[in-house]
Amino acid sequence: MKHVHAFTDDVLGERDAVGVARGIAAGEFTAAEATAAALARIDAVNGQLAAIAVDDRERARARAGANGFSGAFAGVPTLIKNNTDYAGLPTRQGSAAVADRPAAAHEPFTGEFLGTGVNVVAASTLPPFGLNASTEFVDREPTRNPWNTDVSAGASSGGSAALVAAGAVPIAHANDGGGSIRIPAAACGLVGLKPTRGRTAGLPASANAPIDLVSNGVVSRSVRDTAYFLADLERQRRVAGLDPVGLVQGPGARRLRVALIADSVTGQPLDTDTHRELMAAADLLEELGHRVEQVPLPVDRAYIDHFTDYWALLAFSFDRFGGKVAGPGFDRTKLDPLTRGLSRHFARRFYRLPSSIIGLKRSTAKFRRAFADYDVIVSPTLAHATPEIGYLDPAVPFGEVFDRLIRYVAFTPANNTSGTPAISVPIGRSADGMPIGIHFSADLGEERKLLELAYELEAARPFYRIQDASSGDA
Template identity: 35%
Template sequence: MNIDEYAALDATGLAAAIASGDVTADEVAAIATKALDDVNDKLNAVATGPFEKPLDYARDGRFAGVPFVIKDLVCHAEGVPTRMGTRMLGDGIRPPADTHLMERFRAAGLATLAVSTTPEFGFNANTEALTYGSTRNPWNLDYSAGGSSGGSAALVAAGAIPMAHANDGGGSIRIPAASNGLIGLKPSRGRVPLGPDLGDALSGFAMEFAVTRSVRDTAALLDDVAVSYPGDRFVIAPPSRPWAAEVGADPDRLRIAVHTESWAGTYVDPEVAAAVDSVASTLAAAGHHVERATPDFDWEPLLQANVVIWSAFLAESVAGVEAMTGVLAGPDNLERTTWECVQFGRRVTAVELGLANATINTVSREVGRFFTDYDVLLTPTSNSPSVPLGQLDANADLTAAEWTKQIFDTCSFTPLFNATGTPAISLPLAQSKQGLPIGVQLAGPMCSEAMLLRVSAQLEQALPWADRRPGVHVTTL
């Protein structure tokens, strides 16, 4: 197998090639290791690795031998250094055990070869932590790879690996998926395990999963990792059949709402809005009922609730690192905005946190009501195709409120579905005139992954993206 053949296959195709004996898992690992090294010279997306050999995995798993990376945040592997994007952890701590999700990745057969970059504690819509430096977008090296799963997304987009771990507390799967021309599904709250270290994250805002290049990979991986463990805080109904069976299934005639104006009242690039309108036309032509509509909620209370919840969680996370390491947090080992959020979070009272969660409940009830009238809400993923490197500077002199607003002003369509816990998926359905990918988001009610996957597969067929490749790609280096 040469590099062109390797990069042409999604994870499902690569697993089939290994299972058939066309190529061995060791040969694939060698190709992927070189590919990771080659693209990382330009992208700076690898935090640790590549390893000399993949981490142990199940040889009978669905994706046995398929190269993979895990993001340097939340999910971790036994003995593999994790830094969470912060200088507080120096060269990293070595966890004594896998997280439950890492167990699922191993059981699926994924051959983990590296750890990918993230912003400090994941609180940014790009990936430029001081501890690693800037991760760059393979479509244009002057632009952000998105965040907080930008390292994973850049490596997948550049062809080094077919899919990668990601997580999402405000858009951190969907934003980098949009920036890099990938698929990014944020599952329903409780769908993918967070344990055993966490019962929830960010008051239930954060969910774990992956970025991929094909809808069938997204569905198949969800089948492998969506497992509940004893003691999980959220346990939700399993699907009626495998999600892989939804790919190619008829989605029936759906009620689809379209919304392209920022709930924050901030600028939306006309090319992004036009891309959503074009997708809406495609869905209408496929027989769906499509009309303009949006949930009716106030953005400002939602933003302020995010300031409280994010800051409190950052303070909690830093307290955990201090307890583990004995290293005290401060301006010398935290980026300025992180330190501001931590200090703010330390001042948050129980009443303030309760009121923030009450705001989230109010917004969630409205969105739930909205989805009794509509099956899907179609929006942009991000307000613009991408942002230039440095535009979201976590080391800037900003308050917690100013920093949170600056982030959400650039991605005002994603945080709503973290608050509600409902699933949303970003699809790479358009390109800007500059050649940057444009992501389009589809959101649905709780536990509607099956329906979203059916519609996504329909759009993948109608508006294919598999042949698009960025300027930095393993086949051209």
């Protein structure tokens, strides 16, 4: 077990992204100096973490020197996840099957992200097509968790989470189609908010899907950074049909009705550490004056089959239509075993898809009915401790890894199918010092409620910092 971090006495120090932007604006240091510090930090840890998919340092240095940034994060060095088109960089999707061809233009979210003033220095890793809950591969080194390099960094935004947690950059892009912001945030001790569907620009490829699962966002070390990110996107574009969130700057005054979910949809019990930390979070909420009541699951067991049918459809689309989905030069022979296994799973059950889509929409209605009686739902982000590298390796026999994924990722997908917002907050710790994320869900458009609660929890139980953990082999 080894802790790895890049925090040092440079211009970035221990600042969050808002702090870095304010330092640049105040003339304490320049955007070029912030970029140079981030690149030095990446170089210091990436050999151990393997979290960079594509480097873009020369263009980043040139942009920093020109210093034409504006927005909440003007001049802040960052990463973009490598499933998102960024002009001039190849969008490799984490897969050797995708051609190494630079994107011709930014996709819509990229423009929104850059509009906050960030300076992208690299693209971060993800597992092939974002289909796994661990950033592992069959043809290259896995992305490792800086809290313990023997352990998964989560996925699919694993590279972004690993480098933010390690202090290489203060904030990074992530996106979430079944938990892919919240899972790595929980694994790496970060704040991870999945916004309401449509709050941020989505993936062009999923715009016409029967259910658009994916939301773009960020992973950050402070609630403040996530709140400023959302507010700055709102400054750029108001979303029809959703009330504005505004800039959330601290806890709310209202005491909330909280539904506690301690049972997994799979029927598997939580592990000891996860159950203990969930109950501790419930106790903390009550100490803060919120009313907590344990309730039954707001979805039934059939949800598992319905969601996995739809999840497998995504793999099938890459397997059978990769050239149209991923662009020219796609080589199907280089698909990883997990993608192939999921594709075969869908092909055997394709006739179930219409009923699964109907089932997911019914589950959405049932899930949202819970918010008639409760303001938020609290659960663990994940059903058990973050696994070691290899447990979710895509080369593990398909039936085995498929079962492991379903049991591990039992709480997050309901927010993707329903479109509701959810946040993972790092207020739990395992007996061996690893982060445990606690998960809060709210109804459509209610990100303000989640951010206010996250601020309150951050103040009541300050997030444990990797730089305070023991370093070296443990």
